[in-house]
Each structure stands twice: as structure tokens, then as C-alpha cells.
Amino acid sequence: MAGDLALLAAVSLISALQQGRFARLVGKSRMKHKVLPPAVTGAPEFERTFRAQQNCAEFYPTFQTLLWIAGLFCNQELASLLGLLYMYARHKYFHGYAESASRRLMGFYLSLIVLACLAILGAAGIVNSFMDEYLGFNIGKKLPKMF
Amino acid sequence: MAGDLALLAAVSLISALQQGRFARLVGKSRMKHKVLPPAVTGAPEFERTFRAQQNCAEFYPTFQTLLWIAGLFCNQELASLLGLLYMYARHKYFHGYAESASRRLMGFYLSLIVLACLAILGAAGIVNSFMDEYLGFNIGKKLPKMF
């Protein structure tokens, strides 16, 4: 079973490492600006870096959920690609936010678009799965015959 | 494989959208009370809304873990129903907390009860799975014969 999901798992693993990287950069920013734990306020740059990481961490379980549902129920390759795009968006968001609050927006909006796409893929896959089970109608199997 | 889990995935997907909705409501509250990122303090109503969303986000991975384990190892339909109930509890919690700190409690306690139920279902399913593997005794298969 696991073998069929290797692509999804690879993307998921890399995204976990990205989360670790964000956490490490917050630690570095702590040292640079001398913000000792448990304080989370201090230099504005540290506060922005910290909020950026917090926001990424908050959204991470939502991203993982949508990634795996889209990949399992719709299309693994497409979901994995969107997963990579999400990581790129979060990369832009994090480093943009660290520079200034307004520079976080582009990455943030892109990340939301990717999440919406993953949700649509996942929802389509689930609806198809229900139709297949209860109505015996599977659009995924019929599509190839149409072309 | 994915088809058997469509119900669980549907609940999981909706819960991910709920998380996104909570985050959006915090954004709206930011604008209403003019709390500019990265600040997380300001008007009491904003602070309550922010804490409500933070608490939901913190508990979300725990919920997902328990939901899927209960669904996979015990009963998908029951776990999915509890998942919907959890979302209802979190809805009450979030909107109650936004109004006043004391009005968060009902939803919060309900969410804890649901999590406890999911944990019990999951634990029962795992114990049954171990007994089946090591002792050849599966209560899930024996139950139908008793009635």
C-alpha cells in the first residue's frame, strides 16, 4: 500500500522539514535580537518572524489534511504538485513577513489559493467516491473512455 | 482503499474548512479593531477571537489523530458522527468566546467529551486489533453472533 503513496509522502516529509526550518529561524532570530524564552515580544523583526512561523504552524495541519485527502481521493500527482506550490508560497510568506508585514501578503494569498484547489480536488474525489459506492457511477473510470 | 474511508475524509475535509473559516474571522476581527499584524493584542474582543482560534488550531491535530484512529480501528460511521459533533462544539466555543470568556465553556467541555469518546473508541479498536493479531480473538467479529 505504502508504495502507491510515495510521492505524497515525499512532499509531506519535505513540508515537515520546512516547518522545522521555520522553527529554527525563529530560534536564530531570538538570539540575534536577544529575546529570551519564554518572551515572545521584543524587536519588531523578531515579532514578525515569530508570527510568520506561528501562522505557518497553525495552517500546517489543515494543509496536511487537504493534501492527503486530495491525493488519496483524486489525484496523487496533482496533489503533490500543489503541495510543492504550497511550500513555495509559505517560503515567500515567511521570508516576506520577516522583512515587513506588507510583504507577507503575496505568499499568503498564494497559499490560500493552493489550499482552495486542494479542497476542491479532495471534495470532487470524495463525491465521486460516494457516487461510485451508492450509485455505481464513477466519473474517474468513465473519463478516459470519453477521450 | 480510499473509497472505504470517504465518510471520514468528508468529515476531515469539512473540519479543515472550519479551521480556515476561524482564521478568516480572526482576520476580519483584526480589521474591525484595527490590530495590525504582527500585533496580537488590542481590543478585548479581538484578543478573545484570536485566543479562540489559537485554541482550536492547537487542538486540531489531536482531533484529527483521534478521529482517524477511531474511524480506522473501530467504527467509521460513529467516528464521523463524533467528528461532526466536535465541529459543532468548536463552533459554539469559537463564537461564544468571541462574545465573552465565560461563554466559551459550554462548547469547550463538549469538545473535550467528544475527544474522550473518540479516544475510547480508538483505544478499544487498537486493543481489539492487538488481541486479534496475537491471541486470535476478535470481539468485533464475535459481537454479531451474540445477537
Place this chain on the structure above:
Amino acid sequence: MAGDLALLAAVSLISALQQGRFARLVGKSRMKHKVLPPAVTGAPEFERTFRAQQNCAEFYPTFQTLLWIAGLFCNQELASLLGLLYMYARHKYFHGYAESASRRLMGFYLSLIVLACLAILGAAGIVNSFMDEYLGFNIGKKLPKMF
């Protein structure tokens, strides 16, 4: 399918309960130091306890992701063992941090080492899975023959 993953699920379930325990200890610390929600600042001991729990919650999805990928793609027993070790590290971290900021370090570093081990296991399993699929070469199947 679920039966093969009972060990991983058991570790995952216990880790979810640990997260719940950390959240409850923050609640107790709130009452002890009279920090009323939504405030998150007050007595230094409360602030440390709160930050400890926040950090555990932030890292939890990353841990879960790495645990399941390592377990599914490489070795369930080894991943489960590392999962237990992670929980021990987080236990030390949380209770150390509640006492003083410097006492959080040992548990924290141990938790990072465990995450790194899980990531390496997971990555090795995924690479092997790709090689098996595209090159027909599976080191996991060849290893037993070597000895």
C-alpha cells in the same frame, strides 16, 4: 489494513493524550496564578508553562507526519519506539520548562534528535519505494538475503 498499523496507532493515540495533558496543565497553571482567559501573560511560571505547551502543540503535526511516514515506509516497530522516545523528550521538555527556561533544553534537543531519526527513516523508506517502483530494486527485500 488497519490491523498492520496498530502499533503506530497506539503510539499516536498516546501522544494525542499527552497533548491533552499538556493543555490541562496549562489550565491548572492559569488557575494557580490567576491568569484569566484570554490573557496569556502574568506570572513567569505560567508564561513558561504556556510557552512549553505552545511549542509542543506547534511541533505535534510535524512529529505525527514523520512518525507515520517512517512507520509506513520503513519500519513500524522502530518508528513506534522513536515515537515513545519523542513523548519522553517532550515530557522532560514540558516539565523542565515549567521549572526554568534553561531546563527545557535537554528535552528539546532530544526531541529534535528523535525527529531527525524519524525523518531519515522516512526518507530512506520513500527512496527505497521509488527505486522499487521505477528501477525494480528493493533494498528492503534484498537485505535479509545478505545475512
